[in-house]
Amino acid sequence: MDEFSTRDPAYVRRVTDSFHRQGLMRTFGAELGNIRPGFVEIRLPYDEKLTQQHGFIHAGAVSAIVDGAGGYAAFTLYQPGDGVLTVEFKINMMAPAEGDMLVARGQVIRPGKTLTVTTGEVVAVKDGQETTCAIMQQTIMRITGRTDVVD
Amino acid sequence: MDEFSTRDPAYVRRVTDSFHRQGLMRTFGAELGNIRPGFVEIRLPYDEKLTQQHGFIHAGAVSAIVDGAGGYAAFTLYQPGDGVLTVEFKINMMAPAEGDMLVARGQVIRPGKTLTVTTGEVVAVKDGQETTCAIMQQTIMRITGRTDVVD
Amino acid sequence: MDEFSTRDPAYVRRVTDSFHRQGLMRTFGAELGNIRPGFVEIRLPYDEKLTQQHGFIHAGAVSAIVDGAGGYAAFTLYQPGDGVLTVEFKINMMAPAEGDMLVARGQVIRPGKTLTVTTGEVVAVKDGQETTCAIMQQTIMRITGRTDVVD
Amino acid sequence: MDEFSTRDPAYVRRVTDSFHRQGLMRTFGAELGNIRPGFVEIRLPYDEKLTQQHGFIHAGAVSAIVDGAGGYAAFTLYQPGDGVLTVEFKINMMAPAEGDMLVARGQVIRPGKTLTVTTGEVVAVKDGQETTCAIMQQTIMRITGRTDVVD
Numbered sequence: 001m002d003e004f005s006t007r008d009p010a011y012v013r014r015v016t017d018s019f020h021r022q023g024l025m026r027t028f029g030a031e032l033g034n035i036r037p038g039f040v041e042i043r044l045p046y047d048e049k050l051t052q053q054h055g056f057i058h059a060g061a062v063s064a065i066v067d068g069a070g071g072y073a074a075f076t077l078y079q080p081g082d083g084v085l086t087v088e089f090k091i092n093m094m095a096p097a098e099g100d101m102l103v104a105r106g107q108v109i110r111p112g113k114t115l116t117v118t119t120g121e122v123v124a125v126k127d128g129q130e131t132t133c134a135i136m137q138q139t140i141m142r143i144t145g146r147t148d149v150v151d
Numbered sequence: 152m153d154e155f156s157t158r159d160p161a162y163v164r165r166v167t168d169s170f171h172r173q174g175l176m177r178t179f180g181a182e183l184g185n186i187r188p189g190f191v192e193i194r195l196p197y198d199e200k201l202t203q204q205h206g207f208i209h210a211g212a213v214s215a216i217v218d219g220a221g222g223y224a225a226f227t228l229y230q231p232g233d234g235v236l237t238v239e240f241k242i243n244m245m246a247p248a249e250g251d252m253l254v255a256r257g258q259v260i261r262p263g264k265t266l267t268v269t270t271g272e273v274v275a276v277k278d279g280q281e282t283t284c285a286i287m288q289q290t291i292m293r294i295t296g297r298t299d300v301v302d
Numbered sequence: 303m304d305e306f307s308t309r310d311p312a313y314v315r316r317v318t319d320s321f322h323r324q325g326l327m328r329t330f331g332a333e334l335g336n337i338r339p340g341f342v343e344i345r346l347p348y349d350e351k352l353t354q355q356h357g358f359i360h361a362g363a364v365s366a367i368v369d370g371a372g373g374y375a376a377f378t379l380y381q382p383g384d385g386v387l388t389v390e391f392k393i394n395m396m397a398p399a400e401g402d403m404l405v406a407r408g409q410v411i412r413p414g415k416t417l418t419v420t421t422g423e424v425v426a427v428k429d430g431q432e433t434t435c436a437i438m439q440q441t442i443m444r445i446t447g448r449t450d451v452v453d
Numbered sequence: 454m455d456e457f458s459t460r461d462p463a464y465v466r467r468v469t470d471s472f473h474r475q476g477l478m479r480t481f482g483a484e485l486g487n488i489r490p491g492f493v494e495i496r497l498p499y500d501e502k503l504t505q506q507h508g509f510i511h512a513g514a515v516s517a518i519v520d521g522a523g524g525y526a527a528f529t530l531y532q533p534g535d536g537v538l539t540v541e542f543k544i545n546m547m548a549p550a551e552g553d554m555l556v557a558r559g560q561v562i563r564p565g566k567t568l569t570v571t572t573g574e575v576v577a578v579k580d581g582q583e584t585t586c587a588i589m590q591q592t593i594m595r596i597t598g599r600t601d602v603v604d
Contacts (some may be wrong), residue, residue, distance in 0.1 A: 060215020
């Protein structure tokens, strides 16, 4: 993966502050993991409140954390005051999301003035072993004015 | 949209039973809406526990309910005993998910023996007005044996 | 589908001029069909030079015409001088692309200042009967400066 | 990337034979590059007959070669007699497809009995330098019976 540099030395705090304002991540019990310029991890411990009909973690929760990881990966490269919005993403589910914890990893592939392209993966961790359960490809938009809308 | 017929007269009960086993939908406070062969609605009242950093409903929650609506739309056309899995989906976010309630609608476009293609939309309802906030395109797999894996 | 109005009365000519500068569409033998604000058709007569290994029209040719139809659908709503670029698209193949002709139809779902969301379908026409062989969901970017790059 | 092994020692010949039956690849002037188990390259020299309205290679041609590269990457892992079909793919365009040649690379991420997930990239080669101009995520289906249909 490419290495990126960010012009904002406070990028970790920006990501952390935004993440903690997300009610959904708190409801999930999700936590931030590693954060580097262009890369963010979100960790999600297994919880029955997140399941689908067979007791695995719901594809919707898998999608939510990897969408967030990709968006925050783009956000690390923004300047203070910029906002971040998901334009779209596509996700393939590859294995049941079972285990002790899921880890979603978002990685910037191509940063842009307006649009940033990212990829992501979600691994299920069980007894210390990682299994990839989903991969994602995503488009993120930088918001510089007041409006919080894809336009 | 096409009209479909289902060979299983108990399809509404099959959808309802499966939906109620999903811990995530209970955590969200989501409810089933209209159900017809090849079509399912999931309704999600606004709740602060579902938000992103600006107070709108999180894209991850939007994705979760429309993924579920598409999957259950396919499931209406299955036979008793068949299982349903999301192979992949792609979603475009088009407007902030704000309002009193979101309604996700999943519609089968092409049913198949193994794979079913669906589309979906999520509308935000505010003061009785609907605004489309996301559209989705999805591939669903029928599981006939015991395994709960895309393979 | 929604109805759109365009501020440029010469939108049909703008689409036609741009289309005729595309070497690939000429190589394919593709032609424009109906054009309305927010909607464009591209027709592709069957030709052996467009096939995959089983003699059907190649998924790559199917993708090319529906990508073009969606992009030009957005372009109908632009102002003179604006350029159009595909940010991304996702396509599901649903039936073999066989028959006398393919027709790709692109439709704007949500027009925007920077980004426009479209959907598309490709139908195969055989003995006057249409079969849907693909559906698409796409993000298009308006280019207002000189640069011809997604950024 | 993962390393894969194939049970069919004649996999290179299978890929080559199928590729040479594709009228579209011949029309494009495309050629096979490196082939390994789970990995296939398709090379496309620049040609005016492949262009869009600004003289770059058309997104449709970019899509066609990376769709093919991903499909043949899956095909390397199949057994003699199996057929390969694209279920769906999603592609992000990241830079203009300009230069002397495009190289599309398809890589299997998760092989499966029925469905295989791949990723792909297209690089533009100019004066020996590579620029990534597109990335793709794809679902491929193995066809074991006579029917040539996603079902």
